[in-house]
Amino acid sequence: MSEGPTYGFDTLQIHAGARPDPATGARQTPIYQTTGYVFRDADHAAALFNLQEVGYIYSRLTNPTIAVLQERIATLEGGVGAVCCSSGHAAQIMALFPLMGPGKNVVASTRLYGGTVTQFSQTIKRFGWSAKFVDFDDLDAVKEAIDDDTRAVFCEAIANPGGYITDLDAISAISDDAGLPLIVDNTSATPYLCRPIEHGATLVVHSTTKYLTGNGTVTGGAIVDSGRFDWSASDKFPSLSAPEPAYHGLKFHETFGPLAFTFHGIAIGLRDLGMTMNPQAAHYTLMGIETLSLRMQRHVENAEKIAKWLEGDERVDYVTYAGLESSPYHDRVARICPKGAGGLFTVAIKGGYDACVKLVNSLEIFSHVANLGDTRSLIIHSASTTHRQLSEDQQRAAGAAPEVVRISIGIEDADDLIADLDQALTKATA
Numbered sequence: 001m002s003e004g005p006t007y008g009f010d011t012l013q014i015h016a017g018a019r020p021d022p023a024t025g026a027r028q029t030p031i032y033q034t035t036g037y038v039f040r041d042a043d044h045a046a047a048l049f050n051l052q053e054v055g056y057i058y059s060r061l062t063n064p065t066i067a068v069l070q071e072r073i074a075t076l077e078g079g080v081g082a083v084c085c086s087s088g089h090a091a092q093i094m095a096l097f098p099l100m101g102p103g104k105n106v107v108a109s110t111r112l113y114g115g116t117v118t119q120f121s122q123t124i125k126r127f128g129w130s131a132k133f134v135d136f137d138d139l140d141a142v143k144e145a146i147d148d149d150t151r152a153v154f155c156e157a158i159a160n161p162g163g164y165i166t167d168l169d170a171i172s173a174i175s176d177d178a179g180l181p182l183i184v185d186n187t188s189a190t191p192y193l194c195r196p197i198e199h200g201a202t203l204v205v206h207s208t209t210k211y212l213t214g215n216g217t218v219t220g221g222a223i224v225d226s227g228r229f230d231w232s233a234s235d236k237f238p239s240l241s242a243p244e245p246a247y248h249g250l251k252f253h254e255t256f257g258p259l260a261f262t263f264h265g266i267a268i269g270l271r272d273l274g275m276t277m278n279p280q281a282a283h284y285t286l287m288g289i290e291t292l293s294l295r296m297q298r299h300v301e302n303a304e305k306i307a308k309w310l311e312g313d314e315r316v317d318y319v320t321y322a323g324l325e326s327s328p329y330h331d332r333v334a335r336i337c338p339k340g341a342g343g344l345f346t347v348a349i350k351g352g353y354d355a356c357v358k359l360v361n362s363l364e365i366f367s368h369v370a371n372l373g374d375t376r377s378l379i380i381h382s383a384s385t386t387h388r389q390l391s392e393d394q395q396r397a398a399g400a401a402p403e404v405v406r407i408s409i410g411i412e413d414a415d416d417l418i419a420d421l422d423q424a425l426t427k428a429t430a
């Protein structure tokens with residue numbers, strides 16, 4: 001099908017990027033379980049390797065099943081192209097890779113998925129890159145953190161662990177002024193709830209492991225390009241604007257225009273970093289995306305109901321859900337994620353660390369799992385698990401205080417989830 005602006009989200013989540021298989025007529029997208037593709041002749045092979053013709057060479061770079069997923073995610077996000085890869089963390093490295101270099105830094109929000117904090121504060125140092133973490137609600141601090149070596153600004157749309165909402169319009173105004181790309185991790189919101197490109201994002205990254213696949217089966221990631229950034233406006237992004245020795249001096253931005261970042265991600269990123277998604281994973285994620293809007297509606301509906309119930313319970317100290325009127329982020333919902341504040345929040349339990357541990361042990365429907373964005377409801381007590389190596393001060397700064405649990409609300413019956421929380425809270429606070 002040809003996508004036009006006239007098709008709605010529910011239509012595009014099923015059809016974008018896909019057409020009946022040209023060889024067999026298969027209606028569902030086949031899993032092209034192949035590593036290689038036969039070239040028509042030697043000239044065809046040469047044209048493909050020179051990037052003069054687009055086609056399939058080898059599945060580390062491109063695969064027809066993954067190509068459908070890439071086009072579907074790009075369409076849902078309103079981008080010009082996307083590259084899929086092996087995990088959300090791979091997507092983050094793939095997004096930064098063409099922008100950064102030794103001595104360069106990324107200015108990142110303090111409110112990020114725990115694994116991203118570790119990747120940015122520790123591991124990227126091995127490449128000579130660094131991250132400067134600042135509170136993205138303090139716009140002056142964001143401006144001040146940007147220096148001559150900054151190459152990107154990074155945040156989450158609906159941020160971990162508390163479901164905080166980032167003011168993407170204000171942050172993109174700052175990155176635009178500085179001539180820098182804004183990278184938004186849209187994992188917790190999904191394009192159904194938030195479309196960061198409409199708020200000025202240059203690139204959108206995803207852990208497709210979460211809501212896009214939706215039921216906790218495969219890991220994957222994606223980088224979507226808005227196609228709007230002028231990589232040649234300064235000399236800051238030579239990977240995209242200057243001649244590339246590995247392709248006979250080809251300049252990606254000059255040659256591919258708005259698709260420069262996407263082509264670079266495949267022709268250099270996947271080729272040399274090899275963080276490739278496999279076609280089975282792409283299949284599961286395509287199946288998940290077909291029902292994305294339906295699931296997100298239920299995630300939001302359940303989260304609103306359960307957060308409200310928890311907030312009114314005397315055994316609970318506070319709830320951080322931005323969908324609640326008590327949240328300082330409530331005002332941003334209508335502007336940034338008008339279809340709802342997602343399914344993720346934290347809850348502080350009276351009785352502290354011990355009560356949280358008992359709560360987690362007493363729940364029957366909720367699973368104690370280090371994942372989110374599943375059809376199943378999930379809970380984690382960060383202070384005794386993912387954040388247990390940190391001091392209490394560090395735990396509090398990360399939103400993982402000892403008395404706090406993080407909840408990812410699933411799409412089960414809300415009343416069953418409330419009953420489960422009720423019985424577990426009784427045991428936890430007895």
Ligand SMILES: *Cc1c(COP(=O)(O)O)cnc(C)c1O
Binds near residue numbers: 156185
């Ligand atoms: C899970 C997650 C990641 C990392 O994704 P993986 O697929 O686990 O590598 C990054 N950002 C957010 C917001 C996440 O929830």
